[in-house]
Amino acid sequence: MTDPATTVPAARQRTGTPLLSVRDLSVTFPQRDGNPVQAVRGISYDVYPGEFLGIVGESGSGKSVSSLAIMGLLPSTAEITGSIDFEGRPLIGLDDAKLSRIRGKELAMVFQDPLSALTPVYTVGDQISEALRLHDRHLSAQAAAARAVELLKVVGIPDAERRARAFPHEYSGGMRQRAMIAMAIANDPKVILADEPTTALDVTIQAQILEVLEKAKDITGASVVLITHDLGVVAGHADRVGVMYAGKMVELGTTAEVFAAPQMPYTIGLLRSVPNMLTAGTQRLVPLEGRPPSLANLPTGCPFAARCPIVIDACRDVEPALIAHDPQAPLHTSACIRAGEITRGELVRSEVFPRPEPLPAEERAETDDAPVLEVSDLKRHFPLMRGSVFPRRVGTVRAVDGVSFTLRPGRTLGLVGESGCGKTTTILEVMEMTAPQSGSIRIEGIDVSDASKKDVKKLRRDVQIVFQDPMGAIDPRLPIGEVITEPLQVQGVPKAQRDARVTELLDLVGLDPAMADRYPHEFSGGQRQRIGIARALSTNPAVLILDEPVSALDVSIQAGVINLLEDLGERLGLSYLFVAHDLAVVRQIADDVAVMYLGVIVEQGPVAEVFNNPRHPYTKALISAAPIPDPAIERGRTRILLNGDLPSPTQEISGCRFRTRCPLYALLDEAGQERCRASDPQLTPHGRSKVACHHADRSELAEDEALAAAS
């Protein structure tokens, strides 16, 4: 990682007139009953040729709706006002036929979910050819097909000739998104709108796709508008950033300006609420209390007023306009009446949103050292069957293939890996509490394979789980008071005691105990996750298994839940097994970390050691791919890009299972490669961590190579 200060690019020079000019755009969805939903409320921005504009916002901020308005893809019930000019031509009011001529040819869009954006019944090649021939009627079918293959090669699809004849379902998520980008650049567009293009993808694939998007931008010279909720992605790629809140653009400026000197309290809070992979764990996160206002029921004045720590009475009178406050940066605009005070330094940013204090030492619980959860050499293979009449086994899915770890009281073990690496299967095996296929699971010293029914009941009390999706983990038909005490009911605790516990638990997770008789649908995502945590805590467990507990939440809500988990862990002396794909979150909360790849742990050790000094090439790649929400650092980092996708767990890979994607493997001499092919590396101690790589001591090679490639 090179000196960050020198590598922040200045905002690219804006040349000439804007390509796309949005003025005072509003989108309203009338409701059959009740107030209309004002999804977008008068936003204005320009996109200049060759520019990379990032639009950041949480769900419901109107960022997607505004981009759909530009593409003319909103349902006919939406009321659109304002103007959208593309190269001086107004887009609003064009009929669909005229709009279609611009759409796809000059304005292209990349959607979030590439599976539903591609038609399942045509081959990918045909769909790209169709996009080409729609806008160029003289193009022959053969020429279009040839061009489609070429485009697939451009976006880095291996074996493009064969892949062009494949159907979307035969593509992996990352490849589908590449195909979408190929389709978007097929007609040399002037503007590419990318709506959360990497949200559904793993972090190493995300890095690849963003690289492809940059490449596509360079090839076509198009401007890119990237819509995302991920501040890290914006930090690394955008020239300018717009921040949206409650249907309004609340801050707009160059990436460096917005990240270094945010003016709007919402942006300040947002930036301080995201865990940063480099600093995570050393300081607490700042939670943004409350939630965005309902777009059908907006308060007068600033929409952020209810959550803003520096709110004054004037904020509630008029909604502030998006104007420049800093004479040094005339193009950096923000919608806050106190932004002037912030830029002049009269209000210090770190005091606007102070970091919460850690839990005082006297409130922390005492813990001993006997392991609460020991998993050794756990294996879980699923047979792969074909044929419905006479099912026969055609292969084995090695979901978990020999995993060992120990969890001690009061500690947090982070289990990290991409989707499909077996981390969820591992914890579900633990939760099943039956004899595993192979290996052993010991909870509080009791081996689950020979635990009696009574033991299992006790273990079920001591080990609880919190699920990823707060919407799916709670039965929508039960009032939350009952949801929370369900584990107690199973344990046979009488009703009176259960009711007393509800108040206690709701209080503990920061919800109003008066809400106990409400139903789950009345709560927001973050609140529901708190309900899930309260349920898990109801039995006073010793171990909490957290399956991606914050990944379904908006960033501003995430921080609150992470802080809650940290506090509870310390106050109650809980042990966490924390499963996540977000490295920054893991670093924030975990004491130890285990990195999983294709069913095995490839690196394991204390958090600081693994993150500061990764030794396995996969860990290195994973860490380098995770974006950091700080442009000064993010742009100076060297990325180790992995080739291709995660192999299917059905594939038999001899020797080291990472070698098919390993950047180090490619650089090794013949003898070294032979060793990777011949034997499967086991976890061996290196420094303070354990690494499963034959060449862990030579892993700098890959970094040097990436550096050389970058320069």
Next chain:
Amino acid sequence: MAVMQEKAIEESLETDIPKARKPLSRAGLVWARLKKMPRFWIGITIVVAVILWAFVGPLLYPWSITDRDPLNMGMGPTMLHWFGTNSIGQDIYAQTLAGLQKSLIIGLVAGPTATVIAALVGSTAGYVGGWVDRIIQWVILLLLVIPAFFLFILLSPLIKGLSWVVLMFYIALFSWMIMAQVVRSQTRSLRNRDFVRAARYMGEPTHTILTRHIIPNMASLLIIDATLGVVSAIMAETSLSYFGFGIQKPDVSLGTLLSDGTAAAVTRPWLFVFPAFVLIILLFAISLVGDALRDAIDPTSGMNRD
């Protein structure tokens, strides 16, 4: 494109959870939608009226089904015999109401009973899986491939000696299979939902999970099925009785009345027309209610779709 539109709408709706106003509960929402549907009101009014008529009507009418009027045999509708009489002087109005009572009871019991069987069997098969599922599936398929009507005919000598109450359960016994399949597949998807998994990891026993989490989450589906099940049970009863395999004399049902009246449908239409008309009105009204319920409960069906 449609997907994107939906997404946009969803996104805009998702933020529409006002803090101030207490949001409607699900039942409240269904009721609010139902209230706005004229066909629900038409249907429910007719159904309630028909039920009242069937049970209160005979008390206000001088003739009972066993009475014969030897002076007015084979008469058309008059002030004395509202729906006329048959060839042996029995009053058709009294008979129609008695038949209606029987058909209603059979429908109202057999329809929901079939739904209960479907819910229990289907959710057990879907949740437990394994060989239990295979056996249940096998039984369902067996019952489905053998025409139920044919089985009724085969079994009719057995029923003939027994009361009509048995018939009711026979009908229920042969009309739960398709719903059980639907419930089974719904259960299979619910089974992988996190809240069911959570209940399992709490150590909840299977029957509690089924009755507490799985079946309540299919309540809407089951309510609709029970309502429409009433229609098919009445139809099954009338067609069986029409062919002489269902209700046996001296009991009357709309089916036996129709069967008795067919021969005279042209010459003495009142014997046939009145029971037939009552049957059609009843089935139509229940179907209206069921249809309205389905649209109110499932926002993606029928008129709620934009």
